[in-house]
Amino acid sequence: MMCTAKKCGIRFQPPAVILIYENEMKGKSRQRIMPVRNFSKYSDCSRAAEQLKNNPRHKGYLEQVSLKQLEKLFSFLRGYLWGQSLAETMEQIQRETTIDPEEDLNKLDDKELAKRKSIMDELFEKNQKKKDDPNFVYDIEVEFPQDEQLQSCGWDTESADESS
Amino acid sequence: MAGDRAKPCELDQEKYDADDNVKIICLGDSAVGKSKLMERFLMDGFQPRQLSTHALTLYKHTATVDGKTVLVDFWDTAGQERFQSMHASYYHKAHACIMVFDVQRKITYKNLSTWYTELREFRPEIPCIVVANKIDDRPMSYLLSTADIKMTQKSFSFARKFSLPLYFVSAADGTNVVKLFSDAIRLAVSYKQNSRDFMDEVLQELESISLEQKEEDMLGKEQRGRVESPSPS
Numbered sequence: 001m002m003c004t005a006k007k008c009g010i011r012f013q014p015p016a017v018i019l020i021y022e023n024e025m026k027g028k029s030r031q032r033i034m035p036v037r038n039f040s041k042y043s044d045c046s047r048a049a050e051q052l053k054n055n056p057r058h059k060g061y062l063e064q065v066s067l068k069q070l071e072k073l074f075s076f077l078r079g080y081l082w083g084q085s086l087a088e089t090m091e092q093i094q095r096e097t098t099i100d101p102e103e104d105l106n107k108l109d110d111k112e113l114a115k116r117k118s119i120m121d122e123l124f125e126k127n128q129k130k131k132d133d134p135n136f137v138y139d140i141e142v143e144f145p146q147d148e149q150l151q152s153c154g155w156d157t158e159s160a161d162e163s164s
Numbered sequence: 165m166a167g168d169r170a171k172p173c174e175l176d177q178e179k180y181d182a183d184d185n186v187k188i189i190c191l192g193d194s195a196v197g198k199s200k201l202m203e204r205f206l207m208d209g210f211q212p213r214q215l216s217t218h219a220l221t222l223y224k225h226t227a228t229v230d231g232k233t234v235l236v237d238f239w240d241t242a243g244q245e246r247f248q249s250m251h252a253s254y255y256h257k258a259h260a261c262i263m264v265f266d267v268q269r270k271i272t273y274k275n276l277s278t279w280y281t282e283l284r285e286f287r288p289e290i291p292c293i294v295v296a297n298k299i300d301d302r303p304m305s306y307l308l309s310t311a312d313i314k315m316t317q318k319s320f321s322f323a324r325k326f327s328l329p330l331y332f333v334s335a336a337d338g339t340n341v342v343k344l345f346s347d348a349i350r351l352a353v354s355y356k357q358n359s360r361d362f363m364d365e366v367l368q369e370l371e372s373i374s375l376e377q378k379e380e381d382m383l384g385k386e387q388r389g390r391v392e393s394p395s396p397s
Binding site: 099101102103104105106108113116117120124127128129131137138139140141142144145146150151152153154155156 | 193194195197200207208245246248268269270271273274275300315316317318319320321322330332334335336337338339340341342343
């Protein structure tokens, strides 16, 4: 089945994932409503995303929608079920999917450190040039000028405030 | 410092005295990409040996320097860096050090001085390369702030302060990774060849012998302290 995903969103009441897509008939947008069942405020968003993506009835339509995006949509729903505002949920997602550059990762326990590392790994993999990429080069040398004229990184001053 | 959680190191480090063996250690904070750098350099050839009892990962590599085969052991921290200190055996007999920070995280740069102080405590003379990792061109979208400033166009005075070479690298796209490790191996080999370690030991031996003699000869005179290896410049 030819299906080009255009947009994917979540409806809170009644809960459903909604996909806007185009099929063979180019130029004509269609809408698919996929009801979310058995999802509570205690549910696991990544598991719910996986289940929806692998649902035999929706699978074909959701091919182009990433698991990450679905997971995020479920997080919005979850936040709604907890009575959070959209802004609060956004902030929470931001916190859970980003690295705070000021945080001292040496001070985290194994579990928290593993979480941060997996966020970093995701970016790493995005930027990674793998061995089987056609333009992969093993030894890449790039010269960076290192002289006095460079702008300071701003990390050297003792009094530099932590928020800079 | 490292003493309390010290575990006896049964790992045979005598081999690092052999001519064709060098030991290169990696230092730096958690999640700065030390292992990723190792893996990028060794590619398929890497078979890390996890020595969990020592909280370290060992990577073996064979290199050729000036036509001679060199067996390199890379020591990686495996979580021990969380204590911001490594066990003495980690430094023992090391011939070079690769000290890594994450160019997107200031704290890892700030902590270099702690790492450097500890390194010099154990190995006052070995060559040390400072590595600014994660210079990947794509903006660091996972970060909350200072997204896409070109960090490679900035100066980091830590390296200059101690006259250490600074390398900008990316384990993700491979920039300068091979160069870093090749240079580190070269430095390790040349340190070993010109090292004063052995001479220092001999001198210390001689010194203590002569001290004993002096003690016998001139009882009552003030005793001189033993000559220690030179402190960091």
